[in-house]
Amino acid sequence: MTVLYGMIDSGNCYKPRLLMAKLGVPFTNVEVSSHTGQTRAPEFVAKNPNAMVPLLELDDGRRIAESNAILLYLSEGTRFLPEDRYQRAMAYQWLFFEQYSHEPYIAVRKALLTFPERAKDATPERLAQTLERGNKALGVMNRHLAGNAYFAGGALSVADIALYAYTHSAEQGGFQLDAYPAVAAWLKRVEADPGHVPIEWLP
Amino acid sequence: MTVLYGMIDSGNCYKPRLLMAKLGVPFTNVEVSSHTGQTRAPEFVAKNPNAMVPLLELDDGRRIAESNAILLYLSEGTRFLPEDRYQRAMAYQWLFFEQYSHEPYIAVRKALLTFPERAKDATPERLAQTLERGNKALGVMNRHLAGNAYFAGGALSVADIALYAYTHSAEQGGFQLDAYPAVAAWLKRVEADPGHVPIEWLP
Numbered sequence: 436m437t438v439l440y441g442m443i444d445s446g447n448c449y450k451p452r453l454l455m456a457k458l459g460v461p462f463t464n465v466e467v468s469s470h471t472g473q474t475r476a477p478e479f480v481a482k483n484p485n486a487m488v489p490l491l492e493l494d495d496g497r498r499i500a501e502s503n504a505i506l507l508y509l510s511e512g513t514r515f516l517p518e519d520r521y522q523r524a525m526a527y528q529w530l531f532f533e534q535y536s537h538e539p540y541i542a543v544r545k546a547l548l549t550f551p552e553r554a555k556d557a558t559p560e561r562l563a564q565t566l567e568r569g570n571k572a573l574g575v576m577n578r579h580l581a582g583n584a585y586f587a588g589g590a591l592s593v594a595d596i597a598l599y600a601y602t603h604s605a606e607q608g609g610f611q612l613d614a615y616p617a618v619a620a621w622l623k624r625v626e627a628d629p630g631h632v633p634i635e636w637l638p
Numbered sequence: 639m640t641v642l643y644g645m646i647d648s649g650n651c652y653k654p655r656l657l658m659a660k661l662g663v664p665f666t667n668v669e670v671s672s673h674t675g676q677t678r679a680p681e682f683v684a685k686n687p688n689a690m691v692p693l694l695e696l697d698d699g700r701r702i703a704e705s706n707a708i709l710l711y712l713s714e715g716t717r718f719l720p721e722d723r724y725q726r727a728m729a730y731q732w733l734f735f736e737q738y739s740h741e742p743y744i745a746v747r748k749a750l751l752t753f754p755e756r757a758k759d760a761t762p763e764r765l766a767q768t769l770e771r772g773n774k775a776l777g778v779m780n781r782h783l784a785g786n787a788y789f790a791g792g793a794l795s796v797a798d799i800a801l802y803a804y805t806h807s808a809e810q811g812g813f814q815l816d817a818y819p820a821v822a823a824w825l826k827r828v829e830a831d832p833g834h835v836p837i838e839w840l841p
Contacts, residue, residue: 484778485739497724501738504730511723520714521700527707534738535704536688575687 437462438492440482442469446542446600447502448489449634454509454596456638457630464637470552502600503530506593515596517588525587529594532575540569542601545608566609573605573615580617584624591628599625604634640665641695643685645672649745649803650705651692652837656799657712659841660833667840673755705803706733709796718799720791728790732797735778736804743772745804748811769812776808776818783820787827794831802828807837 439455439462441448455462467473467488475486483490483500491499491508499505507530510516517523544565547557576598579586586594603622606612612619625631642658642665644651658665670676670691678689686693686703694702694711702708710733713719720726747768750760779801782789789797806825809815815822828834 484781485735487739493724499724499727499731501731501734504727504734507730508723508727520711521696521702524702524707524711527710528702528704531704531707531734531737532688534734535741536690538738539742578687 438465440465440467440490441488450502450596450600451489451505454506456632503597510593515593522588526592526594529586530597533597537572540565541605541608544569569610577615577617580621595625641668643668643670644692653705653799653803654692654708657709659835706800713796718796725791729795729797732789733800736800740775743768744808744811747772772813780818780820783824798828
């Protein structure tokens with residue numbers, strides 16, 4: 436059976452859990468927590484040399500790292516990846532936006548404020564920088580969503596799943612979603628899509 | 639004609655230039671420099687709300703942002719994107735690795751050390767952090783390349799193009815490539831691939 440190595444409180448790990456729940460893909464969840472050093476333990480680094488979760492292990496033992504790469508792999512041929520070449524490129528664009536311009540600020544700020552082991556990194560400069568850049572990312576999303584129901588292909592796709600993962604909990608990182616009404620309305624649309632499960636869901 | 643908005647000294651912008659050179663795709667290059675604020679000017683933000691280059695504009699005016707999304711769009715159906723589903727997932731994996739675990743340290747450290755407008759951010763802490771994490775990324779690459787000629791599908795792909803863009807100039811960021819012999823050998827293999835052009839090449 437497919438195995439997902441992940442953390443229950445990680446938005447990056449929530450992404451493949453949410454997509455596999457929607458697709459009805461059976462999988463075993465194995466908790467590997469960075470809080471306790473498990474992602475850096477030799478037995479896990481042997482599986483993923485980059486020492487990060489999520490990590491998907493297929494039936495035949497082959498593995499895929501990087502949350503958004505796992506989403507693209509799992510979504511091929513499903514309603515979650517646009518068929519049109521340009522709209523698929525838009526899904527790619529927003530997936531890279533999420534990892535480069537969104538997660539390093541919105542997810543990281545929540546981690547700085549809520550993970551005890553990250554408290555030492557929560558300097559005033561770091562909190563100010565993550566707040567400014569996270570708000571920039573939310574502004575870019577809001578501008579797109581003011582004229583579009585979803586991020587690519589006119590329907591919910593892997594781009595929405597990836598961006599939902601940390602946007603839905605952005606207030607825990609000190610971001611005010613009231614300032615981004617199109618984002619707030621989109622969060623509700625994602626939650627109303629068939630098969631939605633919350634971050635704490637496990638198979 | 640296709641237009642690429644980019645910076646001549648940006649590795650992210652070099653990626654689509656290198657791929658389009660190899661593919662023989664004709665394009666017009668328009669220099670939009672972050673050094674002089676052009677990426678943040680209203681007329682460019684109207685084209686890419688995330689205020690970054692590269693940005694690809696197709697014949698019909700539609701646009702694609704994010705360097706690795708542009709690579710995936712352009713490579714579809716070519717030798718630069720693996721046909722096998724799992725090997726394509728490996729290409730995705732390394733593209734996301736590049737943007738999350740490599741570029742923010744290897745590219746950013748070079749920018750901190752060589753771009754005058756970034757000098758104020760080049761604190762001892764930031765230089766130490768980017769050195770440590772950049773070396774971690776080079777170690778992960780070296781481990782993979784010790785047993786594989788390329789990153790995905792057994793041949794040069796978009797993953798190699800993306801990782802080449804900033805690895806080939808990593809020494810300008812203070813990284814010692816001698817310590818990573820498999821990476822150094824791979825750089826030479828990429829440069830020997832047909833149609834290779836250097837970063838300063840323009841159509």
